[in-house]
Amino acid sequence: MRDGMSILKTFFNETEAQIAFNHLTALGVTATIQMDNCGGMRPHFDLSRGVDILVADEDLEKAKDALAVPVTDLTAEPWTCPSCGEAIAAEFDICWKCGKEK
Numbered sequence: 001m002r003d004g005m006s007i008l009k010t011f012f013n014e015t016e017a018q019i020a021f022n023h024l025t026a027l028g029v030t031a032t033i034q035m036d037n038c039g040g041m042r043p044h045f046d047l048s049r050g051v052d053i054l055v056a057d058e059d060l061e062k063a064k065d066a067l068a069v070p071v072t073d074l075t076a077e078p079w080t081c082p083s084c085g086e087a088i089a090a091e092f093d094i095c096w097k098c099g100k101e102k
Contacts, residue, residue, distance in 0.1 A: 002054060005032065008063050010050035017051040020067060029063045030056035 008024075008031070011017040017033050024031045035051040055063040076090035083100035093102045 002032070002034075004057055005030075005054040006057055006060055007034075008053045008055045008060065009067060010052050012050065014051050017053055020053055024053070024055065024063055024066055027062070027066050029059040029066065031059070031063065 009020065011020065014033070014035060017035075021031055021033050032054050033051060034054055053063075078090050079088050079102060080086070081088055081095035081098060081100055084095060084098040086095055086097040088095055088102075094100070
């Protein structure tokens, strides 16, 4: 482990860790990915050992809070704009046609 850094979370694979890493760094959190898979030559080690995200100790609480909130809600349903009646996909909170909020 690196000095001044703590393990925030261990992920099942590098892709999941990279998504979380990108989210954290976009929020200004100092983070790094740590894995022990022999430089990619033994990717199956990720399955047994996991892929860690380390964050600076001073950013630990901010990082925990950031990962506690889901990035998107994949269970959301499409909605109809109350102003113009346009059908809007679930991932949007504002009507693309008239600009009215959900």
